[in-house]
Amino acid sequence: MKRILLSVWAGLFVLQASNNSWAANACEVVGADTAQENHCSPVSAQSVLDLSNEQIDNLDIKLAALEKADEIPLLTASARVIVPPENEQIVSTTVAGMVSRIHVADGDAVQQGQVLAQLNSPELLALQRDYLKRASEAQLAEAVYRRDRKLQKEGIIPQSRWEETLSRFNVAKAKAQEAKQMLLITGMTETEAGQLLASRRLNSLLEISAPIGGTILQRSASVGERLTANTPLFRIANLEQLWLELSVAQDRIDVLTVGDKVKVAGTEAIAEIVLLGRHVDKQTQSVLARAVLAGPQAELRPGQTVNALAIKRIETAAFKLPQSALVQSEGRDYVFVRTGQGFEVKPAEVIGRHEDAVFIVGELDGSETVAVRGAAALKALWLESGSAE
Template identity: 40%
Template sequence: MRAVWLLMLFWIGVAAIAAEDTVRLNDEQARHLGIRTVKPEEVTAMPLARAPARVVLPPQKEFVVSSPQAGVIGNVAVPLGVKVKQGQVLAKIQSPDLLALQRELLDAASEFSLAQARLQRDQTLLQEGIISRLRWQETKGDFDKAQAALGAAEQTLAASGLANAEIQKLRANRRMSSVLEVRAPIDGVVLERMAVVGQRVDRLTPLFRVGKLDELWLEVNMPQERLHEIKIGDRISLENIRATARIIEVGQHVDPESQSALVRAVVDSEAEALRPGMHINVQLMHRSTDRIFRVPVAAVFSHEGKNYAFVKTAAGFEAREVAVAGQEPYSMVIHEGLEPGDEVAVQGVAALKAAWLGMGEGE
């Protein structure tokens, strides 16, 4: 095998000096060997650990939609996973209790109208000196009570799911309805649907869970012995997805069974590729003040327990020892051995390695 390589190198005119770690090649010879180079990417973080993670919503971004009144679900208007707008009807409930509340509102509205008419009448009589001020104060007290009762009845209906426009319409036309519309509280996505047509529900029974997807978190399970290596602000990259995240919290509770703790991170780029509930593998990246570089996996090779990369020089390619800080799916992170402006071979490395080793044997 050595003879084959020596014959090939002789044919392309490789001048190699065994006393050096440089395989001497000119540009034409490098092209014949199919050598291709790239410049290492300078980065500010090195791989720390790989771990499983899941995509979750922050607690403040989740909302439960409950039944405002007891009744029977007559219609469900949205399926699981769809986007909804604030105020959009999610379901309709047939509720006899709603009729009672509407009747109380209409009775309170009638009492308020009578009290308002009496107050206006007594106001006129007081100005003309026909009634005493004490009589006017009693009428004013009745008016205040009627006004408070009307306000309470309106607030009760509003808490039952009726919009203010619907309440005013009820007062105007006095037409009651037992149909209660359950509406979305925010612009978001239906994450869970508990409502089933024909189901009898009590007041405050959960019907839907709606989430606002403008912010997503990652929850990573990390072994407790590695928690001290993680710092707030460290980065997380996701396997097979371009999204990245920034660590915002290192959990203070260790699960007694798995001996792991939760590390939370906020997704700050390409979040549209993620969905709550996804399980993915992630790479934790530790911030570093050292000068580190990322190169393709093909650029690094091993020899006698050490790692090397072929760095392009004016004379050819130097086999330079490098220190690998970590490995990613398609790249290596190097923290020693490379300098800004270097070019490393990523294609034709086998030929360069054979020439380099052949040089050593020729000493």
């Protein structure tokens, strides 16, 4: 075996000497300028390595087919799943009182308008009483208004009295509207306010309803608890749409562009980047990148921290190879494509890298088989043979 290898290497050195001599003589004969025009340069000389199957086996060359790629990984980053602000609401009590009933728990799905809890509130009684009083005063002022309008038309009362009556009526009506609005702010509906006005029966029980349909993310009160006005009771969110907030190192944010896609590790979720932040967090030195997830997500939950992979879709023919398949010469990248006689050296342009993989484009159609191990040995033979000198 050693004799065979020595014979192979000896043959290659003879080939190198012959090629070097021919190349040097050719470039000397035509001159420097003509040599440049005729590509007597390292990267444009003969790009074929003639090797037998036995020689390839002895060099421990491993081959693999080109793997087509339609996307390029850009970077990985930690991301947090959040609910868009317009899809999340805090449900609070607008009056002081004691919680008498709670009808839902964390994680429950609720419909818009569904009763979540009941509150027993003396303050609500005061608001109802004020509304009934203001409504009665407005009714009385309206009666006087109608009477004086008729008298004014008949010329029985002066214009000044009519204007005073009209002013008092407008003030009374405004106060009644204000008292009604205060009740509506507490959570009473128009129907309930109308029933109160018709029955004139006060009720200290206030029903707290869901302002939107969604899921209860947090319950903050318990039955029997006394609350002040504006105390949060529930946090409710519509989970049909979720966002990802990626923390990207500030020196890597320029890799991303709006429209790039984001994959979430361990799931089928796909998101699209819609915003690249302009602010650097002073503690983490990271920049926010926001991505919108496509459709409802059963595998992701608000508050969850995930590993995200940003990718760029590509339309040109590109291929994925292990880093070991690529060699460099004079600043250019090459791959060794298997042929019937050995290998053809083809230039490649690297358009992306991720971990130990490279993504390339070049004069390749995807049907080729390339050397993915032993490329360094092939490069040495290529250089020694004079093809790259």
